[in-house]
Amino acid sequence: MSVTYQDYKAQIAELQQKAEQARRQEIAAAREQILSIMREYGLTVADLGGVTKKAVRKSVEIKYRNDGTGETWTGRGRALKWLAGKDKNDYLIKPNS
Known part of the structure; x- marks a missing residue:
């Protein structure tokens, strides 16, 4: 068999x-x-030695906001579609002085 x-x-x-x-x-x-x-x-x-904890990633501060929709972008990576063809400075979040 x-x-x-x-x-x-x-x-x-x-x-x-x-x-x-x-x-x-x-x-x-x-x-x-x-x-x-x-x-x-x-x-x-x-x-x-050599045994360490993983570094905690710090969150990135948001730099741009579309006040009309509430969408935000940190300024890192590819720009979002709502910023396409527009001046990013118009959406820059101004720090409170």
Whole structure:
């Protein structure tokens, strides 16, 4: 009797389960080894260097506003359609002095 497609799919599913179980075990062992070394040398995550938090992006201030529609643009990227063929300075938001 030959092996069918369904047999192969069942074997693949079983191997994927075994691979995931092995991965979890290896990660747990690696984590324990890392923690052991850190305890032995009194290291913290900050001591490892190169491990930083992602920089938080600062929002860009709006520079242009269409008072008729309320649409805004920061001045970055492609100009919006409502500005096409118009003088951008007419829509520039004036800072309050």
